[in-house]
Amino acid sequence: MKSVTRSLRVLEAVAQHQPVTVGELTKLFGLPKSTVQRTLVTLAEAGWLRANRKDTTRWEIGARVLAVRPAALQGSSLFAAAREPMIRLRDQVNETIHLSVPDALHSMVVVDRVDCAHAVRTFHAIGDTSPLHATATGRAVLAHLPERDVEEFLAGELERFSDTTPVDSAELLAELGRIRTDGYSVNRNQFRPGVCAVAAPVLDEEGTPLAAVAMSMPDSRYDAERTPEWGRLLADTTAEIARRRLGA
Structure with missing residues (x-):
């Protein structure tokens, strides 16, 4: 359940701060960069998030939301x-x-x-x-x-x-x-x-x-x-x- 809670918190943070970078989210949550990156990729694969078209290092809400x-x-x-x-x-x-x-x-x-x-x-x-x-x-x-x-x-x-x-x-x-x-x-x-x-x-x-x-x-x-x-x-x-x- 910890990973589910973390994913939801990351999703909410992206919605609030989009377009946002991995580094910005890492500072916000105090989590390892690899953990945040993995969570972002998982949410993106499910359609909840997507990379910003103009700056692919930034993340935003996806079509599923x-x-x-x-x-x-x-x-x-x-x-x-x-x-x-x-x-x-x-x-x-x-x-x-x-x-x-x-x-x-x-x-x-x-x-x-x-x-x-x-x-x-x-x-x-x-x-x-x-x-x-x-x-x-x-x-x-x-x-x-x-x-x-x-x-x-x-x-x-x-x-x-x-x-x-x-x-x-x-x-x-x-x-x-x-x-x-x-x-x-x-x-x-x-x-x-x-x-x-x-x-x-x-x-x-x-x-x-x-x-x-x-x-x-x-x-x-x-x-x-x-x-x-x-x-x-x-x-x-x-x-x-x-x-x-x-x-x-």
Whole structure:
């Protein structure tokens, strides 16, 4: 049991301090470097941890943790508040609706999905992650984060996924301003080719983004003229979710 307890403590420490080095963890726990390294490798082999893409000497939370998180969220007030409005929105627009939550400044994680009736539709597996800057859900959240968090995010390198992915800081800042004004964000082939989405944030009583709800569709069904209508429906849906979460 000692090794299990140690593994859990290391996992918690990585989550708190990520991306973190073996040396930093060794100082934190007062354990031999070989013991910490062995624990990290074991957790990585199981999918709980991974090496940071930019600096492989640093460790961060892995995809398995992100996949487990949605299951844990299912008992939360957010999940419970969102389900019925998402179904109602799906019935109105007949497109796939999904709920995503931010994983710090790293990504968005899909935690719930309501499928449409179309034979050809988009698919987002529960636990799927996506980049903040390249997606409608990610930008809906980014637009409502504190300025210092946005600056920290923009200080990193923004990966390009398609010809239209916003990777220029000034361009992205202008887009975030538009999202705050309009109340919704749009993604047209900026992450996955042929996939479009419109999203709105779920905000708490202080204006902090807790999640985002999106409707996604193949590019063949995207209609730019209907985007403001879809945006209003999404904004109404997320406002209802925020009220239901507070019991209003």
